Amino acid sequence: MGLITRRDRLCVVQISDGSGDEHLVRFKPGSSYDAPNLKKVLGDTSRVKLYHFARFDLAAIEYYLGVTAAPVFCTKIASKLTRTYTDRHGLKMLVSDFTDHEISKQQQSSDWGAPEINEAQREYAASDVRFLHELHRVMVERLEREGRTEIAQACFDFLPTRARLDYMGWDDHDIFSHA
Template identity: 75%
Template sequence: MAVYFHEEDLPADVVLEGPVAVDTETMGLITPRDRLCVVQISDGGGDEHLVRFNPDSEYEAPNLAAILGDPDRVKLYHFARFDLAAIEHYLGVTAAPVFCTKIASKLVRTYTDRHGLKNLVEELLGENLSKHQQSSDWGGPVITEAQRDYAASDVRYLHRLKDELEKRLKREGRMELAQACFDFLPHRARLDLAGWPDHDIFSHASA
Protein backbone atom coordinates (compact mmCIF):
# COMPACT_ATOMS: atom_id res chain seq x y z
CA MET A 1 0.00 0.00 0.00
CA ALA A 2 1.40 3.41 -0.98
CA VAL A 3 0.33 7.05 -1.24
CA TYR A 4 1.38 8.81 -4.44
CA PHE A 5 1.52 12.59 -4.77
CA HIS A 6 1.13 14.34 -8.13
CA GLU A 7 1.04 17.95 -9.29
CA GLU A 8 -1.85 19.19 -11.47
CA ASP A 9 -2.89 15.82 -12.95
CA LEU A 10 -2.59 12.07 -12.68
CA PRO A 11 0.30 10.71 -14.73
CA ALA A 12 -0.83 9.03 -17.94
CA ASP A 13 0.59 5.68 -16.83
CA VAL A 14 -1.55 5.45 -13.68
CA VAL A 15 -4.09 2.70 -14.35
CA LEU A 16 -7.12 2.52 -12.09
CA GLU A 17 -9.61 -0.33 -12.46
CA GLY A 18 -13.33 -0.42 -11.73
CA PRO A 19 -15.13 1.87 -9.28
CA VAL A 20 -12.98 4.65 -7.82
CA ALA A 21 -13.15 6.32 -4.44
CA VAL A 22 -12.94 10.11 -4.70
CA ASP A 23 -12.56 12.97 -2.23
CA THR A 24 -11.54 16.63 -2.37
CA GLU A 25 -9.74 19.09 -0.12
CA THR A 26 -10.56 22.78 -0.55
CA MET A 27 -9.80 26.08 1.15
CA GLY A 28 -13.25 26.13 2.73
CA LEU A 29 -16.88 25.19 2.30
CA ILE A 30 -18.06 27.83 -0.20
CA THR A 31 -17.17 26.24 -3.51
CA PRO A 32 -16.93 29.27 -5.85
CA ARG A 33 -14.88 31.18 -3.27
CA ASP A 34 -12.74 28.44 -1.72
CA ARG A 35 -10.57 26.88 -4.38
CA LEU A 36 -10.02 23.20 -4.98
CA CYS A 37 -6.60 22.18 -3.65
CA VAL A 38 -6.40 18.38 -3.74
CA VAL A 39 -8.32 15.52 -5.35
CA GLN A 40 -7.80 12.07 -3.88
CA ILE A 41 -8.58 8.94 -5.88
CA SER A 42 -8.19 5.19 -5.36
CA ASP A 43 -9.47 2.03 -7.02
CA GLY A 44 -9.42 0.14 -3.73
CA GLY A 45 -6.38 -1.91 -4.66
CA GLY A 46 -4.25 -0.52 -1.82
CA ASP A 47 -2.77 2.62 -3.36
CA GLU A 48 -4.09 6.16 -3.08
CA HIS A 49 -3.26 8.99 -5.48
CA LEU A 50 -3.34 12.66 -4.47
CA VAL A 51 -3.46 15.35 -7.15
CA ARG A 52 -2.55 18.81 -5.87
CA PHE A 53 -3.57 22.01 -7.67
CA ASN A 54 -1.58 25.19 -7.14
CA PRO A 55 -3.08 28.66 -6.48
CA ASP A 56 -2.57 29.70 -10.10
CA SER A 57 -3.80 26.40 -11.54
CA GLU A 58 -5.89 26.40 -14.71
CA TYR A 59 -7.33 23.03 -13.62
CA GLU A 60 -6.44 21.32 -16.85
CA ALA A 61 -6.11 17.71 -15.72
CA PRO A 62 -7.14 15.56 -18.69
CA ASN A 63 -6.09 12.22 -17.22
CA LEU A 64 -7.91 12.80 -13.94
CA ALA A 65 -10.92 14.29 -15.73
CA ALA A 66 -11.19 11.28 -18.03
CA ILE A 67 -11.57 8.95 -15.06
CA LEU A 68 -13.91 11.23 -13.12
CA GLY A 69 -16.09 11.85 -16.16
CA ASP A 70 -16.31 8.21 -17.26
CA PRO A 71 -20.07 7.43 -17.24
CA ASP A 72 -19.39 3.69 -16.93
CA ARG A 73 -17.29 3.98 -13.77
CA VAL A 74 -18.96 4.39 -10.36
CA LYS A 75 -17.42 7.01 -8.07
CA LEU A 76 -17.58 6.42 -4.34
CA TYR A 77 -17.78 9.42 -2.02
CA HIS A 78 -18.52 10.33 1.55
CA PHE A 79 -20.79 13.39 1.25
CA ALA A 80 -20.79 13.37 -2.54
CA ARG A 81 -22.80 16.59 -2.76
CA PHE A 82 -19.82 18.73 -1.83
CA ASP A 83 -17.21 16.88 -3.87
CA LEU A 84 -19.39 16.80 -6.99
CA ALA A 85 -19.84 20.58 -6.83
CA ALA A 86 -16.12 21.23 -6.37
CA ILE A 87 -15.15 18.91 -9.21
CA GLU A 88 -17.74 20.33 -11.59
CA HIS A 89 -16.92 23.96 -10.74
CA TYR A 90 -13.15 23.64 -11.07
CA LEU A 91 -12.54 20.70 -13.40
CA GLY A 92 -15.69 21.03 -15.52
CA VAL A 93 -16.60 17.38 -15.05
CA THR A 94 -19.74 15.67 -13.78
CA ALA A 95 -18.10 12.98 -11.68
CA ALA A 96 -20.94 10.43 -11.77
CA PRO A 97 -22.45 7.81 -11.44
CA VAL A 98 -22.34 8.06 -7.68
CA PHE A 99 -22.41 6.00 -4.50
CA CYS A 100 -22.45 8.17 -1.37
CA THR A 101 -21.62 6.45 1.91
CA LYS A 102 -23.11 9.28 3.99
CA ILE A 103 -26.51 9.03 2.30
CA ALA A 104 -26.40 5.23 2.49
CA SER A 105 -25.60 5.48 6.19
CA LYS A 106 -28.51 7.84 6.84
CA LEU A 107 -30.88 5.44 5.09
CA VAL A 108 -29.85 2.33 7.04
CA ARG A 109 -28.19 3.47 10.29
CA THR A 110 -31.37 5.13 11.52
CA TYR A 111 -30.49 4.16 15.08
CA THR A 112 -27.86 6.92 15.24
CA ASP A 113 -27.20 10.47 14.10
CA ARG A 114 -23.46 9.83 13.76
CA HIS A 115 -22.84 9.49 10.03
CA GLY A 116 -19.31 10.88 9.73
CA LEU A 117 -16.69 8.87 7.88
CA LYS A 118 -14.82 8.22 11.13
CA ASN A 119 -18.01 6.79 12.69
CA LEU A 120 -18.64 4.49 9.72
CA VAL A 121 -15.08 3.21 9.58
CA GLU A 122 -15.07 2.45 13.29
CA GLU A 123 -18.46 0.72 13.41
CA LEU A 124 -18.56 -1.13 10.11
CA LEU A 125 -14.87 -1.90 9.56
CA GLY A 126 -13.38 -1.86 13.06
CA GLU A 127 -10.67 0.60 12.05
CA ASN A 128 -9.62 3.89 13.62
CA LEU A 129 -9.58 6.98 11.39
CA SER A 130 -7.86 10.18 12.51
CA LYS A 131 -9.47 13.48 11.47
CA HIS A 132 -6.82 15.76 13.01
CA GLN A 133 -5.85 17.34 9.67
CA GLN A 134 -9.40 17.97 8.48
CA SER A 135 -9.29 21.74 9.01
CA SER A 136 -5.66 22.33 8.05
CA ASP A 137 -4.44 24.70 5.31
CA TRP A 138 -4.59 22.75 2.06
CA GLY A 139 -3.50 25.73 -0.04
CA GLY A 140 -0.01 26.17 1.38
CA PRO A 141 3.19 25.62 -0.59
CA VAL A 142 3.84 22.31 1.18
CA ILE A 143 1.43 19.47 1.86
CA THR A 144 2.81 17.76 4.95
CA GLU A 145 3.11 14.03 5.45
CA ALA A 146 0.36 14.23 8.06
CA GLN A 147 -1.92 15.95 5.54
CA ARG A 148 -1.09 13.38 2.88
CA ASP A 149 -1.88 10.51 5.22
CA TYR A 150 -5.16 12.15 6.21
CA ALA A 151 -6.16 12.85 2.60
CA ALA A 152 -5.35 9.28 1.55
CA SER A 153 -7.37 7.85 4.43
CA ASP A 154 -10.48 9.64 3.16
CA VAL A 155 -10.59 7.33 0.13
CA ARG A 156 -8.89 4.27 1.62
CA TYR A 157 -12.01 2.71 3.14
CA LEU A 158 -14.79 3.69 0.74
CA HIS A 159 -14.84 0.48 -1.30
CA ARG A 160 -15.20 -1.65 1.82
CA LEU A 161 -17.82 0.70 3.25
CA LYS A 162 -19.82 0.48 0.04
CA ASP A 163 -19.91 -3.30 0.31
CA GLU A 164 -21.12 -3.20 3.92
CA LEU A 165 -23.68 -0.47 3.33
CA GLU A 166 -25.09 -2.17 0.23
CA LYS A 167 -25.74 -5.29 2.30
CA ARG A 168 -27.75 -3.20 4.76
CA LEU A 169 -29.60 -1.28 2.06
CA LYS A 170 -30.70 -4.56 0.49
CA ARG A 171 -31.57 -6.03 3.87
CA GLU A 172 -33.82 -3.07 4.70
CA GLY A 173 -35.36 -2.86 1.23
CA ARG A 174 -33.94 0.60 0.56
CA MET A 175 -31.52 -0.01 -2.31
CA GLU A 176 -33.84 1.47 -4.93
CA LEU A 177 -34.45 4.54 -2.79
CA ALA A 178 -30.71 4.96 -2.23
CA GLN A 179 -30.02 4.71 -5.96
CA ALA A 180 -32.58 7.40 -6.69
CA CYS A 181 -30.82 9.66 -4.18
CA PHE A 182 -27.44 8.91 -5.73
CA ASP A 183 -28.75 9.66 -9.22
CA PHE A 184 -30.07 13.04 -8.06
CA LEU A 185 -26.83 14.15 -6.38
CA PRO A 186 -25.20 15.78 -9.43
CA HIS A 187 -28.33 17.92 -9.79
CA ARG A 188 -28.29 18.77 -6.07
CA ALA A 189 -24.67 19.89 -6.47
CA ARG A 190 -25.66 22.11 -9.40
CA LEU A 191 -28.41 23.68 -7.30
CA ASP A 192 -25.75 24.50 -4.71
CA LEU A 193 -23.56 26.11 -7.35
CA ALA A 194 -26.52 28.00 -8.83
CA GLY A 195 -27.39 29.65 -5.51
CA TRP A 196 -29.76 27.29 -3.70
CA PRO A 197 -27.48 25.63 -1.14
CA ASP A 198 -29.68 26.15 1.92
CA HIS A 199 -33.19 26.03 0.49
CA ASP A 200 -35.38 23.02 -0.13
CA ILE A 201 -37.09 23.92 -3.39
CA PHE A 202 -39.40 20.91 -2.95
CA SER A 203 -40.77 22.33 0.29
CA HIS A 204 -44.22 23.95 0.44
CA ALA A 205 -42.70 26.86 2.36
CA SER A 206 -42.27 30.06 0.37
CA ALA A 207 -38.79 30.82 1.75
Protein backbone atom coordinates in the same frame (compact mmCIF):
# COMPACT_ATOMS: atom_id res chain seq x y z
CA MET B 1 -9.79 25.10 1.08
CA GLY B 2 -13.23 25.33 2.64
CA LEU B 3 -16.85 24.35 2.29
CA ILE B 4 -18.15 27.07 -0.03
CA THR B 5 -17.45 25.84 -3.54
CA ARG B 6 -17.59 29.17 -5.41
CA ARG B 7 -15.42 30.93 -2.82
CA ASP B 8 -12.99 28.27 -1.61
CA ARG B 9 -10.75 26.85 -4.32
CA LEU B 10 -10.18 23.17 -4.94
CA CYS B 11 -6.76 22.12 -3.61
CA VAL B 12 -6.66 18.30 -3.61
CA VAL B 13 -8.57 15.47 -5.23
CA GLN B 14 -7.89 12.00 -3.89
CA ILE B 15 -8.90 8.77 -5.60
CA SER B 16 -8.54 5.04 -5.01
CA ASP B 17 -9.63 2.01 -6.99
CA GLY B 18 -9.83 -0.10 -3.84
CA SER B 19 -6.65 -2.05 -4.49
CA GLY B 20 -4.74 -0.46 -1.61
CA ASP B 21 -3.28 2.56 -3.38
CA GLU B 22 -4.54 6.08 -2.99
CA HIS B 23 -3.61 8.85 -5.40
CA LEU B 24 -3.61 12.56 -4.62
CA VAL B 25 -3.88 15.22 -7.29
CA ARG B 26 -2.72 18.58 -5.96
CA PHE B 27 -3.77 21.90 -7.43
CA LYS B 28 -1.31 24.55 -6.28
CA PRO B 29 -2.27 28.19 -5.81
CA GLY B 30 -2.62 29.91 -9.17
CA SER B 31 -2.44 26.67 -11.17
CA SER B 32 -5.03 25.67 -13.73
CA TYR B 33 -7.41 22.80 -13.24
CA ASP B 34 -6.16 21.11 -16.37
CA ALA B 35 -5.94 17.47 -15.31
CA PRO B 36 -6.97 15.42 -18.37
CA ASN B 37 -6.33 11.98 -16.87
CA LEU B 38 -8.25 12.80 -13.70
CA LYS B 39 -11.11 14.29 -15.73
CA LYS B 40 -11.22 11.16 -17.89
CA VAL B 41 -11.52 8.88 -14.85
CA LEU B 42 -14.10 11.08 -13.12
CA GLY B 43 -16.14 11.48 -16.29
CA ASP B 44 -16.18 7.75 -17.10
CA THR B 45 -19.87 6.84 -16.91
CA SER B 46 -19.07 3.11 -16.84
CA ARG B 47 -17.33 3.49 -13.46
CA VAL B 48 -19.28 4.13 -10.24
CA LYS B 49 -17.54 6.76 -8.12
CA LEU B 50 -17.64 6.24 -4.34
CA TYR B 51 -17.85 9.25 -2.07
CA HIS B 52 -18.58 10.15 1.49
CA PHE B 53 -20.76 13.28 1.33
CA ALA B 54 -20.87 13.20 -2.47
CA ARG B 55 -22.99 16.33 -2.58
CA PHE B 56 -20.00 18.50 -1.67
CA ASP B 57 -17.42 16.63 -3.75
CA LEU B 58 -19.58 16.60 -6.87
CA ALA B 59 -20.14 20.35 -6.65
CA ALA B 60 -16.42 21.08 -6.37
CA ILE B 61 -15.49 18.65 -9.15
CA GLU B 62 -18.06 20.04 -11.56
CA TYR B 63 -17.39 23.67 -10.69
CA TYR B 64 -13.58 23.49 -10.90
CA LEU B 65 -12.92 20.60 -13.28
CA GLY B 66 -16.01 20.88 -15.46
CA VAL B 67 -16.84 17.19 -15.02
CA THR B 68 -20.03 15.53 -13.81
CA ALA B 69 -18.41 12.73 -11.82
CA ALA B 70 -21.23 10.19 -11.99
CA PRO B 71 -22.59 7.57 -11.54
CA VAL B 72 -22.34 7.97 -7.78
CA PHE B 73 -22.55 5.97 -4.57
CA CYS B 74 -22.50 8.01 -1.36
CA THR B 75 -21.66 6.20 1.88
CA LYS B 76 -23.11 9.05 3.96
CA ILE B 77 -26.53 8.82 2.29
CA ALA B 78 -26.43 5.02 2.45
CA SER B 79 -25.64 5.26 6.16
CA LYS B 80 -28.51 7.68 6.78
CA LEU B 81 -30.91 5.36 4.96
CA THR B 82 -29.80 2.21 6.79
CA ARG B 83 -28.52 3.32 10.20
CA THR B 84 -31.63 5.14 11.39
CA TYR B 85 -30.77 4.21 14.97
CA THR B 86 -28.00 6.84 15.08
CA ASP B 87 -27.26 10.37 13.97
CA ARG B 88 -23.55 9.58 13.59
CA HIS B 89 -22.90 9.19 9.88
CA GLY B 90 -19.45 10.77 9.54
CA LEU B 91 -16.68 8.94 7.74
CA LYS B 92 -14.65 8.54 10.92
CA MET B 93 -17.57 6.80 12.63
CA LEU B 94 -18.32 4.52 9.67
CA VAL B 95 -14.69 3.46 9.37
CA SER B 96 -14.60 2.74 13.09
CA ASP B 97 -17.89 0.82 13.05
CA PHE B 98 -17.30 -1.29 9.93
CA THR B 99 -13.55 -1.81 9.60
CA ASP B 100 -10.68 -2.68 11.90
CA HIS B 101 -9.29 0.84 11.49
CA GLU B 102 -9.52 4.29 13.01
CA ILE B 103 -8.93 7.46 11.07
CA SER B 104 -7.87 10.84 12.37
CA LYS B 105 -9.67 13.99 11.26
CA GLN B 106 -7.04 16.24 12.83
CA GLN B 107 -5.79 17.58 9.49
CA GLN B 108 -9.29 18.30 8.18
CA SER B 109 -9.09 21.97 9.08
CA SER B 110 -5.40 22.48 8.30
CA ASP B 111 -4.17 24.87 5.60
CA TRP B 112 -4.71 23.01 2.33
CA GLY B 113 -3.93 26.14 0.32
CA ALA B 114 -0.31 26.40 1.47
CA PRO B 115 2.34 26.10 -1.26
CA GLU B 116 3.19 22.60 0.02
CA ILE B 117 1.16 20.07 2.01
CA ASN B 118 2.85 18.02 4.69
CA GLU B 119 2.95 14.26 5.28
CA ALA B 120 0.15 14.39 7.89
CA GLN B 121 -2.09 16.15 5.36
CA ARG B 122 -1.24 13.60 2.67
CA GLU B 123 -2.06 10.74 5.05
CA TYR B 124 -5.34 12.40 6.03
CA ALA B 125 -6.30 12.92 2.37
CA ALA B 126 -5.46 9.32 1.52
CA SER B 127 -7.43 8.00 4.50
CA ASP B 128 -10.49 9.86 3.22
CA VAL B 129 -10.73 7.42 0.28
CA ARG B 130 -8.87 4.39 1.63
CA PHE B 131 -11.92 2.67 3.15
CA LEU B 132 -14.68 3.71 0.74
CA HIS B 133 -14.70 0.41 -1.17
CA GLU B 134 -15.04 -1.59 2.04
CA LEU B 135 -17.80 0.75 3.28
CA HIS B 136 -19.52 0.48 -0.09
CA ARG B 137 -19.74 -3.31 0.27
CA VAL B 138 -21.20 -2.99 3.77
CA MET B 139 -23.67 -0.29 2.77
CA VAL B 140 -24.88 -2.21 -0.31
CA GLU B 141 -25.67 -5.18 1.96
CA ARG B 142 -27.46 -2.91 4.46
CA LEU B 143 -29.49 -1.18 1.75
CA GLU B 144 -30.57 -4.57 0.36
CA ARG B 145 -31.39 -5.90 3.83
CA GLU B 146 -33.56 -2.87 4.64
CA GLY B 147 -35.26 -2.81 1.23
CA ARG B 148 -33.89 0.66 0.47
CA THR B 149 -31.67 0.02 -2.54
CA GLU B 150 -34.09 1.62 -5.00
CA ILE B 151 -34.59 4.82 -2.98
CA ALA B 152 -30.84 5.05 -2.38
CA GLN B 153 -30.18 4.78 -6.11
CA ALA B 154 -32.72 7.53 -6.79
CA CYS B 155 -30.88 9.73 -4.28
CA PHE B 156 -27.52 8.92 -5.86
CA ASP B 157 -28.87 9.67 -9.35
CA PHE B 158 -30.11 13.08 -8.17
CA LEU B 159 -26.86 14.07 -6.44
CA PRO B 160 -25.19 15.73 -9.45
CA THR B 161 -28.24 17.99 -9.81
CA ARG B 162 -28.32 18.70 -6.07
CA ALA B 163 -24.63 19.60 -6.19
CA ARG B 164 -25.22 21.94 -9.12
CA LEU B 165 -28.02 23.66 -7.20
CA ASP B 166 -25.63 24.09 -4.28
CA TYR B 167 -22.96 25.94 -6.20
CA MET B 168 -25.61 27.98 -8.04
CA GLY B 169 -26.75 29.39 -4.71
CA TRP B 170 -29.59 27.13 -3.56
CA ASP B 171 -27.49 25.26 -1.00
CA ASP B 172 -29.56 26.31 2.01
CA HIS B 173 -32.96 26.52 0.34
CA ASP B 174 -35.30 23.61 -0.28
CA ILE B 175 -36.74 24.41 -3.70
CA PHE B 176 -39.20 21.54 -3.25
CA SER B 177 -40.84 23.02 -0.14
CA HIS B 178 -44.06 25.03 -0.20
CA ALA B 179 -42.40 27.94 1.62
